[in-house]
Amino acid sequence: MNRRPVSPRLPTRRLLRVWQRNWLVYRQTWLISFLPPLLEPCFYLLAFGIGLAQMVGPVISSAGTISYTAFIAPALVAINIMQSAFFETTYASFVRMYYQKTFAAMLATPLTLEEIITGEILWGATKAVIGSALMLIVISCFGLFHFPSALLLLPAALLGGLAFACAGMVFTAIVPAIETFNLPVFLFITPMFLFSGTFFPLDNLPAWAQFVAQLLPLTHVVELCRAAGLGHPLPATAPALAYLTLWCLILFPLALIAMRRRLIH
Template sequence: MKQHFLTLPKFSMRFLPIWRRHLLVWWKVAIPSILGHLADPLIYMLGLGYGLGTLIPEMGGTSYLLFLAAGTLCYSTMNSATFEALYSGFSRMHHQRTWDAILNTPITLDDIVLSEILWAATKSLMSGLAVLLVIWILGMSHTLLSLWTIPLALLIGLCFSALGLIMTALAPSYDFFMYYFTLIITPMMMLSGVFFPVDQLPSALQSVSAVLPLTHAIDLARPLLNGNIPQHILLHLAVLVAYTLAGFYLSLVLFRNRLSK
């Protein structure tokens, strides 16, 4: 690997036309996309929430439905960013050669990777808004503090798109992403307190949970939906930002290496 692949990214507004391109593509499939963003959390929350909720009247000091709502908001935003960065990102880079077309213009790879992260985070934001809408419509949360989950959804999106792009940069084909889902995303869902509190886990797994970004996202979202100010806000934000920056930098270095060939 060459030395200059390691240089820090140079940011510019040149990412914006690429972001607008992705928006225009999305616009053509906006209706099914929005329906999907709404239906998935609705089905999960109603199915699991009402089903399990009758058996488990309370969890972590709230109704099980609201407990699950915070988890759902976080993992839905995580999934949106992850799918976009992995499958759609790989399609644009490899299959459709959209990146090749863009690289022949005055736009650089730094701009492209930044636009991918911002676009995947935009999808997360849409997904987070949809879940929040469902939460409001079902009357699960009435607090204005719940509005803070909107910027949180964006941050979760940035974090998981940056992490997902590392996989995209390494992937020889779409099949490769199954490793990421099986080994990272699915265990993370079980270990981060989406469905049950982390303190139910054996202590060894609790320490694993403590370093997972989804755990920190949920630790912010759950009190916000309950109407409480979260504890250790700066710590949780710092972890999410650190994953975002590290993921962005590492994916960029890997993309530079991959695409210079």
């Protein structure tokens, strides 16, 4: 059976149309969409900053000594980047693909599958950026960020958002049903949430666990966010940048290939 390419494989700027569709829907419910990134950091900062910080005292790490609240503040942004991008290209994209047949409807227009998927991934990253911007405002009100370097959280959110959006899309391409997402959430997202230098320094872990943590993308997003939020020297973030770029370079084409295998028969 010969399978000649039947569509241009490389996405063009038309992918923005897919992004626009999601942006249109998002704007209609912006009030609800804005609430989690505005409220979540408040909850965490109150719980950890007032409740827990008194018990743990200041955090002493290679970068210096800071309050526990200041330590976790950038990590909250990193966690939000992971969750908004990952949940967008898993649950939300799956609903559009599987239940609403939105991708099928788009495929009858000049859009290609690659443009649809890339538009969705870009949208997932966009949600990470929007969430980060909102959290940036809230956390700055607590005086926990260093300016202007904290503005670098936004490009960090774009890169981290792309990384998790690509990962989510790969899962969306392979899960048989929406319930299956429990698996990557439980085995991939939750451990990262806890063990990526988010709520305690990685130095506290045994050497092997530190090594494993270095393999996880959230560790590197946390690294970037902490450097941006606390004004650490930027050259030290080069490994994290390199890791996340490489991650995207591998997972983005993988998401496109896996989606084509799933949807085009």
